[in-house]
Amino acid sequence: MTSWLRLSLAIAGACVLASCTGWQSSFNAQAPQADEIRRLLLIFIAVSAVVWIGVMVVLFFGMLRRKRQNQQPLDLHEGFERRAGSVVLIAGLLTTVTVLALSFVSYGAQRTVFANEADPVTIKVTGHQWWWEVQYQADSPHLSFTTANEIRVPVGKPVTVELESADVIHSFWVPSLTGKMDLITGQRNSLQFTARTAGIYRGQCAEFCGIQHAHMAFTVRALPPDEYSRWRHHQNQGAASPGDPLGIRGEQLFRGRGCGLCHTIRGTLAGGQFGPDLTHVASRDTIAAGTLPKTSGNLAAWISDPQHIKPGNLMPKMALQSDEMIAIVHYLEQLQ
Ligand code: CUA
Structure with a gap:
């Protein structure tokens, strides 16, 4: 078999497999x-x-x-x-x-x-190179808050995502829930969907936006309404104070090393706006916009050399002793 024929068969096979199953698929419409x-x-x-x-x-x-x-x-x-x-x-x-x-x-x-239903949950999503800022607007009895790379929505209720970009053009695409829409600087686009089934749906930036475009994923978790309400109520609260000496040391190091200049942890002095909000980072499934599963090992690997994992992103390498790294990761793991 010639190599081009083998390649074509492999591509055709991958397309068939990718389109028929899986959690990011236009065929798995929900x-x-x-x-x-x-x-x-x-x-x-x-x-x-x-x-x-x-x-x-x-x-x-x-x-x-x-x-x-x-x-x-x-x-x-x-x-x-x-x-x-x-x-x-x-x-x-x-x-x-x-x-x-x-x-x-x-x-x-x-x-x-594009037929918009009235009274939706409104979520503003801002594209950054290469992550997603997610802002929930206040809707009684919930307050507004910001999170990143993971969007939770109630099942059966229309959700409007308002889309904007902080830098270059990105594109919001969750094929199981709706079509694609660009995020453009200085222009607000919007898209509405109503998730029918509870579940986790993967989304991906669908517009080439720089070298880490492929590592700009996110998830939409559709939750039963009572579970969604509990989650929003929990998000209203700031981060819990660390519960043990190692966590307290981690928080001090987080502050001392200037992490709070770029990241916000609500309820603490960390209020930076450059990077993702970390108030409830431990409740997310992945880090670095879907790049790695959120495990202690991956958090440590990311903090010690983010440029190795996702070259070109804005997070600098943090020079930490191993005991300092353990304390910071332990602190972040408590931000449920
Ligand atoms: Cu953002 Cu591609």
Whole structure:
């Protein structure tokens, strides 16, 4: 088997596997907006398949015919030109009708995807190179607060995400919940979805935004309404004070080493705005925008050399003794 054929088969196999299952897939639609996009996708795939098969059949019979003619030069008699003319005309008409029909279907789907329902939960999402700032607006009885890289929403309630960028163009995309929308500096775009099923849905920046574009993921967790309400209530509170001497030392080191110049931990003096809010960092599943699972080892690896894990990001390397690292990680692990 030639290498290009092997490569094509591998890519085709990966596409099939990636699209049919998994938690980041337009085929795994879990919101009415995503249903609409999946329907559109299936229509486009079906129409493209019919067109492709039609072209292949015509090509195949054309080749057979040429073979039968035993490579003789084409007999360009009078009738040939007329027949060729009508074939081109029919193909042109069919193409025009197909494109118009698909445009019409797309327009209908767009109307459904962008039909905003009233009284949504509003969340402002700001794209940064290369992480997501997530701000919940106050909605009685909840206060506003900021978190990062993980969005929690209630099942069955419309959620509007207002999208903006702090630097370059990014794109918000959670294929299981809705379509894609760009985040642009100085312009507020918005997108609405209503998650139907509780679960974790992966999202990914879908617009090339620099060398770590691939490491700009996030998750949307759809929670039953009472669980969501408990979570928001918990977010209203600042960080708990460290409960043991090692945690207290960790907090002192966090402050002493200037971590709070870039990161906020509500309820402490750390109020920096450059990096992700760490008030409840221990409740998140991943660190560095979906790059690594949040484990003690990964937190330590990240703090000691973030440039090795995600080159080009804004976090500097922290020179810490191993006992200092243990204390800081222990402190961060308590920020539930
Ligand atoms: Cu942000 Cu790609």
